[in-house]
Amino acid sequence: MEIDLSKISLRPFKLEDADDFFLFAGDDQFTMNLRWKTLTSKQEALDHIKDVCIPHPWRRSICIDDRSIGFVSIFPFSGEEDKFKANFGIGVAVKYWGQGIATRAAKMAVSQFFVDFPEVVRLEAYVDVENLGSQRVVEKAGFQKEGVLRKYAYVKGKLRDLVLYSFLSTDFQAEAEGCLP
Amino acid sequence: MEDTSVVQLHQNKPEDECPNLSLRPLDVSDIDAFMVWATDEKVARFCTWEPYTNKEDGLSFIKNTVLPHPWLRAICVDDRPIGAISVTSNSGNDKCRGELGYVLASKYWGRGIATKAVGMVAETIFDEWPHLERLEALVDVENLGSQRVLEKAGFQREGVLRKYVVLKGRSRDRVMFSLLSTDHRPT
Numbered sequence: 442m443e444i445d446l447s448k449i450s451l452r453p454f455k456l457e458d459a460d461d462f463f464l465f466a467g468d469d470q471f472t473m474n475l476r477w478k479t480l481t482s483k484q485e486a487l488d489h490i491k492d493v494c495i496p497h498p499w500r501r502s503i504c505i506d507d508r509s510i511g512f513v514s515i516f517p518f519s520g521e522e523d524k525f526k527a528n529f530g531i532g533v534a535v536k537y538w539g540q541g542i543a544t545r546a547a548k549m550a551v552s553q554f555f556v557d558f559p560e561v562v563r564l565e566a567y568v569d570v571e572n573l574g575s576q577r578v579v580e581k582a583g584f585q586k587e588g589v590l591r592k593y594a595y596v597k598g599k600l601r602d603l604v605l606y607s608f609l610s611t612d613f614q615a616e617a618e619g620c621l622p
Numbered sequence: 623m624e625d626t627s628v629v630q631l632h633q634n635k636p637e638d639e640c641p642n643l644s645l646r647p648l649d650v651s652d653i654d655a656f657m658v659w660a661t662d663e664k665v666a667r668f669c670t671w672e673p674y675t676n677k678e679d680g681l682s683f684i685k686n687t688v689l690p691h692p693w694l695r696a697i698c699v700d701d702r703p704i705g706a707i708s709v710t711s712n713s714g715n716d717k718c719r720g721e722l723g724y725v726l727a728s729k730y731w732g733r734g735i736a737t738k739a740v741g742m743v744a745e746t747i748f749d750e751w752p753h754l755e756r757l758e759a760l761v762d763v764e765n766l767g768s769q770r771v772l773e774k775a776g777f778q779r780e781g782v783l784r785k786y787v788v789l790k791g792r793s794r795d796r797v798m799f800s801l802l803s804t805d806h807r808p809t
Contacts, residue, residue, distance in 0.1 A: 476715070522670075522787075522788070525785075525788055525793075526786075562785050562788075562793060563784065563785045563786070563793075585784070586781075587781040587782060587783050587784065587798075588780040588781020588782075588783075588798060589780060589781075590758075590780055590798065590800070591756065591778070591780070591800055591802055592718055592719075592755045592756045592800075592802055593718075593719065593756065594715050594716055594718065594719065595714075595715040595716075595717075595718060596715065600718055600755060605781065605783065605798075607783070607784055607785075609784060609785055
């Protein structure tokens with residue numbers, strides 16, 4: 442099923458997205474590399490939207506024709522010392538993998554985020570070493586690979602090596618001015 | 623006939639200049655020794671703090687940060703503190719990780735003391751904290767001396783993290799180093 446990437450849009454989550462949310466977030470493959478537990482009911486989806494997505498500082502639904510097929514989250518760190526940094530996360534419904542949708546959504550999210558949060562200088566994405574798909578997404582979206590952090594953290598009870606990527610607000614400005622490909 | 627060139631059979635290694643190195647807790651009674659490095663702008667250069675200007679601030683730091691710290695030791699020569707070394711702890715999904723930091727009075731730089739102190743910590747911290755898998759350290763890109771300390775102590779350089787911290791109003795790049803409990807550690 443070829444998707445016209447110009448139909449991809451980002452918008453805040455609504456309670457009405459619960460059914461669509463359950464469709465993608467109820468899949469173990471979708472949540473495999475996330476800290477979330479796979480959702481087991483539409484009620485859990487509704488609760489997740491109400492308690493996590495809507496109050497979130499910057500989470501957007503990735504939509505095709507305004508129907509939710511994934512999320513992109515950017516979470517600024519708290520505290521005076523760290524508020525110039527933020528953490529990037531993304532997930533797209535498994536049935537839509539491999540079509541460039543996550544990459545398109547990531548690019549759109551980064552552009553919008555640096556406008557909404559001008560004090561953030563550094564966006565970070567931590568990707569499991571074995572998650573090659575997500576590594577390609579962030580690389581094509583313009584993140585720079587900084588290194589592999591060995592045994593960095595537990596995700597779902599397993600100690601992981603994580604690849605650290607960054608996207609700086611200065612990278613974004615350079616790209617916008619046409620200095621970078 | 624005697625050879626006119628003198629051959630030193632026992633070449634003094636820099637490490638031998640300060641053989642009596644030990645680690646012990648740092649206390650308020652160490653305030654004068656603490657002030658020696660804490661007031662030194664060379665020491666503070668890549669640290670988050672400005673050089674201390676008075677003893678009260680030094681005592682506050684010892685009471686509020688040093689004493690409750692999960693793991694902090696004075697680096698001592700002949701039981702006199704000449705610096706400090708510490709490891710932070712984390713909880714939950716991050717408990718596998720601790721961050722190493724150290725300071726040394728500038729008069730003692732260049733003699734392998736920091737390298738030796740880091741080695742001493744690496745020898746014991748994984749046994750004291752069995753949940754620790756990874757000891758990491760973030761060093762300023764311009765702090766070549768400290769990068770050498772970690773390399774000599776067996777840490778692996780993992781990459782440069784761009785604009786990782788804001789230090790004294792400026793963004794700084796940091797180099798990430800790590801030592802795993804499973805890595806071979808030089809003795």
